[in-house]
Amino acid sequence: MHAQMTHVHPLVFIRRNRTLPVPGVVTVRTGQKVSPMDIIAEVEIPTRHYLVDVYRSLGMKTPADAEKLIDRKPGDLLQKNDIIAETGGMFSRVIRTPGPGKIVSISGGRVLIEAESRKVTKTAGMSGMVTEIIEERGAVVETSGTLIQGVWGNMQNGSGGLVVQQEYVDGELLPSAIGLNVRRAVLVAGFCKSPEALQAAAAAEVSGIILGTISASIIPIAETQPYPIIVLGGFGRFGLDPFSKKVLVSSSGREVAINAVKWDRLTGERPEIIISLPSDGEPYPVEVEYESGQIVRVHASEHIGKVGTIQKIIPGLTRLPNGLRAYAAAVKFENGEMGVVPLANLDVLHMTSEFLGPTDEGG
Amino acid sequence: MKETFEANSVLGIDIGSINTRAILFDVVEDSYHFIASGVAPSTHIEPYFDIGQGVFDSILRLQETTGRMLLDNDGNLIIPSRIGGEGVDRFVVTVSCSSLIKIVTFGLLNDVSLNAVNKLAYSIFSKVVESIGINDRRPLHVQLDAVLAAEPDLILFAGGTDGGASRSIFRMSSLIANILEIMPPARRPRILYCGNAKLGKRINDGFSRLTQVKVTRNIHPTIDDEVLEPALKDLDEMVMDMQQKKLGGLDRMAPLCSTPPVHSNQGFHDVIRFLGRQYDPAKGVLAVDIGGTHSVAAYANHNFSTLHTFGYGLGTGISSIAEKSEIKNLMMWSDGSHSEEEVMDYLWQRSLYPNSIASNQSDLDLELAATRHILRLIMRDLEIRSALPTNRFEPILISGSALNRTITPEQSLLVILDGVQPLGICPLVLDKHGMLSLLGAAGRLDPLLPVQVLESTAFTNLATVINAVSSAKPGSVIMQARLVYANGSYLDAEIKQGSIISLPLASGEAGELQLKMLRRTVIEEVNIFNEPFMVRGGVCGVVIDARGRPLRLPENAEKRRELFHTWKFMLGGK
Numbered sequence: 001m002h003a004q005m006t007h008v009h010p011l012v013f014i015r016r017n018r019t020l021p022v023p024g025v026v027t028v029r030t031g032q033k034v035s036p037m038d039i040i041a042e043v044e045i046p047t048r049h050y051l052v053d054v055y056r057s058l059g060m061k062t063p064a065d066a067e068k069l070i071d072r073k074p075g076d077l078l079q080k081n082d083i084i085a086e087t088g089g090m091f092s093r094v095i096r097t098p099g100p101g102k103i104v105s106i107s108g109g110r111v112l113i114e115a116e117s118r119k120v121t122k123t124a125g126m127s128g129m130v131t132e133i134i135e136e137r138g139a140v141v142e143t144s145g146t147l148i149q150g151v152w153g154n155m156q157n158g159s160g161g162l163v164v165q166q167e168y169v170d171g172e173l174l175p176s177a178i179g180l181n182v183r184r185a186v187l188v189a190g191f192c193k194s195p196e197a198l199q200a201a202a203a204a205e206v207s208g209i210i211l212g213t214i215s216a217s218i219i220p221i222a223e224t225q226p227y228p229i230i231v232l233g234g235f236g237r238f239g240l241d242p243f244s245k246k247v248l249v250s251s252s253g254r255e256v257a258i259n260a261v262k263w264d265r266l267t268g269e270r271p272e273i274i275i276s277l278p279s280d281g282e283p284y285p286v287e288v289e290y291e292s293g294q295i296v297r298v299h300a301s302e303h304i305g306k307v308g309t310i311q312k313i314i315p316g317l318t319r320l321p322n323g324l325r326a327y328a329a330a331v332k333f334e335n336g337e338m339g340v341v342p343l344a345n346l347d348v349l350h351m352t353s354e355f356l357g358p359t360d361e362g363g
Numbered sequence: 364m365k366e367t368f369e370a371n372s373v374l375g376i377d378i379g380s381i382n383t384r385a386i387l388f389d390v391v392e393d394s395y396h397f398i399a400s401g402v403a404p405s406t407h408i409e410p411y412f413d414i415g416q417g418v419f420d421s422i423l424r425l426q427e428t429t430g431r432m433l434l435d436n437d438g439n440l441i442i443p444s445r446i447g448g449e450g451v452d453r454f455v456v457t458v459s460c461s462s463l464i465k466i467v468t469f470g471l472l473n474d475v476s477l478n479a480v481n482k483l484a485y486s487i488f489s490k491v492v493e494s495i496g497i498n499d500r501r502p503l504h505v506q507l508d509a510v511l512a513a514e515p516d517l518i519l520f521a522g523g524t525d526g527g528a529s530r531s532i533f534r535m536s537s538l539i540a541n542i543l544e545i546m547p548p549a550r551r552p553r554i555l556y557c558g559n560a561k562l563g564k565r566i567n568d569g570f571s572r573l574t575q576v577k578v579t580r581n582i583h584p585t586i587d588d589e590v591l592e593p594a595l596k597d598l599d600e601m602v603m604d605m606q607q608k609k610l611g612g613l614d615r616m617a618p619l620c621s622t623p624p625v626h627s628n629q630g631f632h633d634v635i636r637f638l639g640r641q642y643d644p645a646k647g648v649l650a651v652d653i654g655g656t657h658s659v660a661a662y663a664n665h666n667f668s669t670l671h672t673f674g675y676g677l678g679t680g681i682s683s684i685a686e687k688s689e690i691k692n693l694m695m696w697s698d699g700s701h702s703e704e705e706v707m708d709y710l711w712q713r714s715l716y717p718n719s720i721a722s723n724q725s726d727l728d729l730e731l732a733a734t735r736h737i738l739r740l741i742m743r744d745l746e747i748r749s750a751l752p753t754n755r756f757e758p759i760l761i762s763g764s765a766l767n768r769t770i771t772p773e774q775s776l777l778v779i780l781d782g783v784q785p786l787g788i789c790p791l792v793l794d795k796h797g798m799l800s801l802l803g804a805a806g807r808l809d810p811l812l813p814v815q816v817l818e819s820t821a822f823t824n825l826a827t828v829i830n831a832v833s834s835a836k837p838g839s840v841i842m843q844a845r846l847v848y849a850n851g852s853y854l855d856a857e858i859k860q861g862s863i864i865s866l867p868l869a870s871g872e873a874g875e876l877q878l879k880m881l882r883r884t885v886i887e888e889v890n891i892f893n894e895p896f897m898v899r900g901g902v903c904g905v906v907i908d909a910r911g912r913p914l915r916l917p918e919n920a921e922k923r924r925e926l927f928h929t930w931k932f933m934l935g936g937k
Binding site: 001022023047048049053105108110114151152193215216234235237266268270286299300301304324 | 409462502503540544545685705709712723770
C-alpha cells in the first residue's frame with residue numbers, strides 16, 4: 001500500500017517552484033541568490049473600479065453616439081473630476097470621473113476605470129539560488145538544508161532566527177513565553193490553545209511560531225496574526241513529535257524560513273520549514289510503500305501523535321478494538337509499547353530508523 | 364451494420380476524493396449481476412497527481428477478489444474480453460474527486476431565472492460566490508468588483524423567456540464583458556448561457572472572443588415553465604471538460620471508456636430518476652450520498668427529479684461543520700464524553716487526513732455523530748431550497764463509506780433514521796458497495812444493467828421503517844402491532860411513545876403488518892384503518908420508530924447517553 005508521507009529531513013536537496021497565480025513580472029534572474037523574503041515575481045491585481053455610463057447619463061440615442069463624445073482612450077490616467085465626455089454646445093453637459101484611476105476600456109457607451117489595485121507578490125520562501133525562470137509567473141529556487149513539512153498554516157510566510165526554549169518545546173505556549181528577547185525570532189512550542197499567547201507574539205514582533213499542535217478553537221485568532229504560524233502535527237494537545245523536535249532543537253539559532261500555506265493535496269503545496277545549510281543534500285523520495293523499519297507518526301484516533309517504527313505489515317484486514325476492519329501495521333512506539341494501527345492513520349516520517357536516536361538528546 | 368454484443372461484462376470505476384472503486388458487473392443466467400468490487404486510495408492528489416495509480420490499484424484488488432484477469436502483463440485493461448474470460452467488454456468511469464467550482468450566477472428576476480439558475484448550480488460541487496439579478500441595488504461598479512473579488516471559475520447566465528426580454532440581458536452581458544476584460548485571459552471563467560434562446564447566437568458571438576462560452580436551452584422558456592434537464596446535461600459536460608484538464612490521467616482513460624466519463628452526481632441522478640419512475644408516484648425516491656469533500660442528494664418521482672450538492676463531507680468537507688455554531692448541534696449526537704474543544708480538534712484533524720479510520724470506539728462514535736449531523740444538515744438545506752415536493756419517500760437509499768463501515772447494520776440504520784428522520788412508511792436501503800453513480804453511468808450503455816442489479820442482492824435492505832408520531836406521554840402505549848409471517852405465525856408487539864423496536868422479518872421476506880393506533884397516533888399521510896398491509900423485511904427486520912419527529916434530544920449529556928444506549932438496545936445492540 002502506498003504510504004502517506006511527511007518529510008522531516010535534517011539535510012536534503014530542496015527544489016521549489018515559486019509562482020504567481022496570474023501572469024506578472026518576474027523580478028529575479030537565473031543564478032541569483034535569494035533570501036526567504038526576496039520577491040521573485042509580482043503583479044498588480046485590480047480591486048476597485050468605476051463604471052461611468054456616458055450613454056445613459058447623457059441620454060444618447062445609441063452607445064456609439066455616446067462614445068463619440070468620449071475624449072479619452074484606454075490606458076489614460078485620470079484625476080478626480082477630470083472630464084470624460086462632454087456634449088459641447090452652449091449648454092454643454094459634462095461627465096466627470098468620480099475619482100482618480102486608469103481607463104481600462106470604453107465600450108457600449110461606458111467607461112471602465114480602474115480605481116485601486118493591490119500588489120500580489122511571491123517571495124522566495126527560502127534562502128537559495130534561482131535556477132530557472134518561469135515566464136511571467138516566477139522561478140524555481142533550489143537549496144540544500146533541513147526540511148520539515150507541516151499540516152496547517154495561517155497563510156503567512158516569514159523568516160527569522162530559531163529560538164528553542166525547552167520549557168515550551170515540550171509543553172504549551174503561554175503568554176509568559178513571549179519576552180523581549182523574541183523580537184524577530186521564530187519560536188517553537190509543543191502546542192498552543194491560548195489566543196493571548198498568539199496576540200502577545202504579534203505585539204512582540206516575532207517572525208514566526210512553530211507548533212506541534214494547535215487547538216482548533218483558536219484557528220480564527222491564528223489566521224489573523226501578521227506572522228507565520230506553522231503546525232506540524234495537527235489539532236489537539238499531543239504536541240511535537242520527537243523526530244521533528246530533535247531536528248528543530250539541533251537547528252536552534254539558525255535562520256529558518258516558514259512557508260505557512262494551507263495544505264493543498266490537489267496541488268501538493270504544503271506548509272513547511274526550510275533551513276538552508278552550507279552542505280549538499282540528496283533529493284528525497286516522494287513515493288514509498290509502507291514497510292517494516294519505517295518511522296511513522298500516528299495522525300488519527302488511537303495513539304494519535306505517537307511516533308514509532310513499523311515492526312510488521314499485517315497481511316489482510318485486521319479487526320480493530322472497536323470492531324472495524326482495516327489494513328494495519330504492528331508499530332513499536334518510542335516508549336517500547338506495541339500497538340496495531342490502521343495504515344490509513346500512519347504518516348511515514350522517514351524511510352529507515354537510522355536517524356531516530358534517543359530523542360532527549362540535545363534538548 | 365451495427366455489431367451485436369454478446370458478452371456484456373462491465374467494469375465501472377468511480378474516482379472519489381478519498382477512494383477509487385472498481386466494480387465489476389457481468390451477465391449471470393441472462394441477467395446482470397454485481398460480481399465484486401475493489402477499493403484503493405485515489406491518486407489524483409499528491410504525490411501522484413494522476414488518477415491512473417488509484418485506478419490500477421483498485422482493479423488489482425478486484426482481480427485478487429475475483430481471480431479474474433482484468434489487466435494484461437503490461438498493466439493495461441483487457442477490453443474487450445477474451446474467450447478465456449479475461450478482461451471486460453465495457454468500461455465506464457464516474458468522477459467525484461473534482462475540486463469545488465466557484466460560480467457566479469446572473470439572472471433577471473430573483474424568483475424566476477435567478478432562482479432557476481441557482482438550482483442549476485446546486486447540481487454540481489460548487490459554491491455560488493455571487494448572484495446578480497436586475498433588482499440588485501448595488502451600483503454596477505460594485506457588482507463588478509464583487510465578481511472580480513469572488514474569482515469565479517464559471518458564470519451561469521440566465522434570463523428572459525424565449526423571445527422575451529432582451530435589453531436587460533444585453534445590459535447584463537455588457538457587465539459580464541467588462542468583468543472578463545479586466546481578468547487575465549487564463550483566469551477568465553467560462554460561461555454557460557441558459558436564457559432567452561433568441562439571443563443565444565449574439566451572446567455566443569459577444570463572449571466567445573473573451574472566453575469559452577456554451578449556449579444551452581433556456582431554463583425558463585416561458586414564465587411558468589422551468590426546464591433544467593438540457594442545461595444540467597450541458598453544465599455537467601462543461602464542468603467535466605474543465606475537470607478533465609485538471610485531473611491528471613483522465614484524458615488518457617477517457618478514450619477507453621464505452622461512454623464518456625461523467626460526474627458521479629450525474630450518474631447518481633440518472634439512477635434515482637430511473638427508480639423514481641418505478642415506485643409510488645405520491646412518494647418518490649430519496650437518495651443521499653455522503654462523500655469525502657461533498658455530499659449529494661437526489662429525489663425523483665414519476666414526473667419530477669432534482670439533484671443537490673452540499674459542501675458537507677466526512678473528509679476535507681468535514682471542516683464545513685467545524686464552525687462553533689455547528690459544533691453545538693453536532694455534539695447533541697454525542698454522548699457527552701467529548702468536550703467541545705476535543706470535537707473541534709477531531710473534525711479539523713479529520714479534514715487534514717480524510718482517509719483516516721476511527722480505531723477506537725470513542726472516535727467511531729464521533730464519526731457517526733458527524734454523519735448524523737451531516738444528514739440533518741442535508742435535510743435542512745433541502746427544505747430551505749424547497750427541493751422536495753413531499754417528505755415521504757419510498758425507498759430511501761443511502762450511500763457513503765461511513766455508513767458502510769459501521770460494525771452492525773443496526774448502527775447504520777440508527778444513524779440514517781436519526782439523520783434523515785423520515786415520515787410515513789419507508790424502506791431504507793444501503794448502497795453497501797457505493798455503486799449507485801456507476802449504475803447510472805452504466806445505464807447509459809444498457810438500461811437493463813441498473814434495473815437488474817438493483818433487483819439483486821447488491822444493496823442491503825436495512826428495514827422497512829414505520830414512523831409513528833404521537834403527542835402521548837413518553838412510555839405510554841401508542842400502538843399495537845401484529846406482524847403475520849408467510850407461514851401464518853405472528854408476532855404481537857406494543858409500541859410505546861419514545862421507543863424504537865425491530866420486528867424480525869428476514870431480508871426480502873414479505874409479511875402482513877396490522878397496526879392499531881392508540882392515543883391519536885398517526886403515521887404521516889398514511890391511512891391505516893386497522894387494515895393489514897404488506898411489508899418487506901430487511902436485515903434489521905421491520906422497524907417501528909415511535910421516537911417522534913423531530914427527535915428531541917435531552918440537553919443533559921448523561922440523559923442523552925442513556926437514551927442512545929436505550930435506542931441501541933431496543934434495536935438489538937449491546
